Amino acid sequence: xxxxxxxxIGVLTSSGVYLLLRPRTFQVIMxxxxxxYAVNLFIFSMGRLKxxxxxxxxxxxxxTLANTADPMPQALVLTAIVIGFAMxxxxxxxxxxxxxxTGTDHxxxxxxxxxxx
Numbered sequence: 001x002x003x004x005x006x007x008x009i010g011v012l013t014s015s016g017v018y019l020l021l022r023p024r025t026f027q028v029i030m031x032x033x034x035x036x037y038a039v040n041l042f043i044f045s046m047g048r049l050k051x052x053x054x055x056x057x058x059x060x061x062x063x064t065l066a067n068t069a070d071p072m073p074q075a076l077v078l079t080a081i082v083i084g085f086a087m088x089x090x091x092x093x094x095x096x097x098x099x100x101x102t103g104t105d106h107x108x109x110x111x112x113x114x115x116x117x
Contacts, residue, residue: 005045012038025095025105029088036084040077047073 012034019031047070056071057063099105 002045005041009038009041009045012041023106023108025098025107028107029091029095032091033084033088036080036087040080040084043073043080044077045073047071 016031016034016038019027019034022028022031048065057068061067095105104110
């Protein structure tokens with residue numbers, strides 16, 4: 001299970017970095033989103049990968065970390081998902097405004113043909 005999660009985090013991170021280096025703004029936004037997904041998976045994995053453990057204290061079960069799941073990474077990931085969604089929405093609005101003002105969706109505001117001339 002740990003190997004699958006590590007591979008998933010690596011694939012998401014490498015895909016996100018690749019998209020961040022692209023010249024179009026939508027690809028940059030998708031790269032940031034993929035990197036935020038990778039970070040969420042990484043934070044979630046820090047809470048120990050444990051199946052069938054209680055997230056809260058239950059009467060009759062000893063309150064140790066071996067019997068319960070750590071709620072802090074779960075809360076951090078939930079907060080990061082909400083913040084990531086708001087960040088993506090804001091970036092999309094800024095991208096649309098930039099495209100309306102400059103007429104192009106390149107990150108630097110110029111087309112490749114204009115730079116080469």
